[in-house]
Amino acid sequence: MQKVIEKNVKTYMNYINGAWVTSHTNEVSSSINPANKNEIVGYVQSSSREDLDAAVSAAKQAQKLWRKLSGASRGDYLYKVANKIEGRLDEIAESMTKEMGKTFAESKGETARGVAILRYYAGEGMRKIGDVIPSTDSDALMFTTRVPLGVVGVIAPWNFPVAIPIWKMAPALIYGNAVVLKPAQEVAVTAAKIIECFDEAGLPAGVVNIVTGPGSVIGQGIIEHPDINGITFTGSNEVGKRVGQGALARGAKYQLEMGGKNPVIVASDADLDLAVEGTISGGLRSTGQKCTATSRVIVQADVYDEFKEKLLAKVSELKVGSGMQGETWMGPCSSENQLNTVLSYIEKGKKEGATLLYGGERPMENGTENGFYVQPTVFENVKNEMIIAQEEIFGPVLALIKVDTLEEAVELANDVEFGLSASIYTQNIGHMFSFINEMEAGLVRVNAETAGVELQAPFGGMKQSSSHSREQGQAAIEFFTSIKTVFVKA
Numbered sequence: 073m074q075k076v077i078e079k080n081v082k083t084y085m086n087y088i089n090g091a092w093v094t095s096h097t098n099e100v101s102s103s104i105n106p107a108n109k110n111e112i113v114g115y116v117q118s119s120s121r122e123d124l125d126a127a128v129s130a131a132k133q134a135q136k137l138w139r140k141l142s143g144a145s146r147g148d149y150l151y152k153v154a155n156k157i158e159g160r161l162d163e164i165a166e167s168m169t170k171e172m173g174k175t176f177a178e179s180k181g182e183t184a185r186g187v188a189i190l191r192y193y194a195g196e197g198m199r200k201i202g203d204v205i206p207s208t209d210s211d212a213l214m215f216t217t218r219v220p221l222g223v224v225g226v227i228a229p230w231n232f233p234v235a236i237p238i239w240k241m242a243p244a245l246i247y248g249n250a251v252v253l254k255p256a257q258e259v260a261v262t263a264a265k266i267i268e269c270f271d272e273a274g275l276p277a278g279v280v281n282i283v284t285g286p287g288s289v290i291g292q293g294i295i296e297h298p299d300i301n302g303i304t305f306t307g308s309n310e311v312g313k314r315v316g317q318g319a320l321a322r323g324a325k326y327q328l329e330m331g332g333k334n335p336v337i338v339a340s341d342a343d344l345d346l347a348v349e350g351t352i353s354g355g356l357r358s359t360g361q362k363c364t365a366t367s368r369v370i371v372q373a374d375v376y377d378e379f380k381e382k383l384l385a386k387v388s389e390l391k392v393g394s395g396m397q398g399e400t401w402m403g404p405c406s407s408e409n410q411l412n413t414v415l416s417y418i419e420k421g422k423k424e425g426a427t428l429l430y431g432g433e434r435p436m437e438n439g440t441e442n443g444f445y446v447q448p449t450v451f452e453n454v455k456n457e458m459i460i461a462q463e464e465i466f467g468p469v470l471a472l473i474k475v476d477t478l479e480e481a482v483e484l485a486n487d488v489e490f491g492l493s494a495s496i497y498t499q500n501i502g503h504m505f506s507f508i509n510e511m512e513a514g515l516v517r518v519n520a521e522t523a524g525v526e527l528q529a530p531f532g533g534m535k536q537s538s539s540h541s542r543e544q545g546q547a548a549i550e551f552f553t554s555i556k557t558v559f560v561k562a
């Protein structure tokens with residue numbers, strides 16, 4: 073909790089029922105810059121359940137009229153929001169980089185992705201939502217339609233401060249739901265700016281609300297709130313399970329996107345330069361803080377040494393620094409907690425007998441000493457049973473695993489509790505198809521990195537990575553609506 077408020081730093085409010093309001097607690101917390109922990113990016117409300125209740129009640133009321141608008145009218149609002157965000161793209165991206173550390177170029181790309189997602193779902197307002205199904209009664213018309221859930225609670229993480237809230241809110245809204253957003257505290261300023269764009273676009277009061285505050289209060293409040301009909305969550309497995317169990321207990325619908333331990337397989341016949349590029353981009357961009365990040369690099373023995381040499385040569389060239397500096401390739405970890413988690417996994421890797429090939433330390437030059445930086449890190453001699461090969465690290469740490477055959481590679485790739493994304497580098501079509509068939513992951517990619525999803529395609533994981541539903545693309549309709557089967561007889 074910030075006791076002394078710095079006067080030149082802006083305080084962001086909750087947005088409830090179309091108005092910017094302070095929390096009933098009268099308390100704020102500070103959002104700090106992970107590239108320089110002494111810089112406060114903004115203050116955000118440290119809200120209570122009372123604030124959440126007000127937002128849910130506004131959303132419940134507003135949803136009654138919102139659901140009655142045509143899909144096209146709701147789409148028009150989303151187009152307007154997209155235009156507003158596009159008009160503030162640099163400002164929003166800068167806020168993202170300053171709050172969570174990814175490079176400005178990545179933040180701009182993500183903000184543009186948010187704009188594209190909004191436009192995609194705006195268009196969905198004009199597309200079909202049901203089927204005509206022949207009835208056994210020749211005098212009857214039978215068809216399906218879709219109805220919104222009601223009020224949707226969005227619990228969002230800090231690693232994609234714009235794209236994730238938008239890929240949850242845009243489909244919720246287009247199908248007629250009202251939304252209460254609880255962003256991660258670390259990126260609540262960026263989230264508030266996104267909601268400002270909804271406000272500027274003139275959405276009816278109460279249709280979109282934001283309440284900032286600790287996960288244990290506002291997140292838990294969303295889980296338990298009797299008037300929240302659906303909860304969409306991205307974050308850790310621990311909290312995800314709590315969301316699922318709480319929602320199930322009171323009959324609310326829920327959707328969870330959680331961790332990954334994503335492998336890349338490098339086959340003997342791979343284009344090694346391409347594989348190195350994909351491993352670095354997939355594993356280290358955004359400082360490895362993506363659920364789709366590559367963390368296990370499974371390489372066939374006959375190309376292992378050559379691949380390793382090429383990988384280390386490229387990794388050693390990566391420039392670590394503040395995301396706002398143009399020459400920076402990799403920014404800091406998003407928070408001190410996240411940095412400590414990554415450093416503790418590096419220690420575990422060393423203790424378990426993996427060989428540290430590169431990195432593993434906090435860089436302490438060029439002003440990095442005030443930030444939550446860690447060097448890009450590469451281990452070899454990693455055994456699949458080691459903690460660093462099994463648990464999600466969420467940092468820039470690659471674990472090299474040597475195998476003799478591709479069968480062994482796929483077996484190891486599957487030998488984890490997660491199943492989000494996976495990729496293979498190979499030129500052989502037979503290898504590609506056996507990987508596509510055998511790999512237990514919701515997203516399988518060939519000659520492309522494990523990270524990077526396309527907004528028009530379904531996204532989600534198998535095993536412990538998700539609650540088995542899918543987000544994005546047309547798949548989103550399955551979560552944000554219920555099917556109503558209609559039988560009409562004259």
Ligand SMILES: NC(=O)C1=CN([C@@H]2O[C@H](COP(=O)(O)OP(=O)(O)OC[C@H]3O[C@@H](n4cnc5c(N)ncnc54)[C@H](OP(=O)(O)O)[C@@H]3O)[C@@H](O)[C@H]2O)C=CC1
Pocket residue numbers: 227228229230231254255256257258285286287288290291292295306307308309311312314315329330331332362363410413464465466
């Ligand atoms: N799949 C993914 O994309 C992500 C995975 N992770 C994984 O999780 C690890 C921990 O990150 P962390 O930020 O702690 O993730 P969390 O799961 O704690 O945070 C995700 C969201 O859940 C909220 N939350 C926290 N506690 C509760 C609760 N009791 N009830 C409801 N909501 C809650 C958080 O709020 P608040 O921020 O206010 O605490 C945040 O909005 C990472 O190291 C990574 O492994 C993390 C983020 C994204």
Ligand SMILES: O=C(O)CCC(=O)C(=O)O
Pocket residue numbers: 231232306361362363364522523524525
């Ligand atoms: O790889 C991507 O673009 C999406 C990653 C993601 O959804 C996440 O990290 O939560």
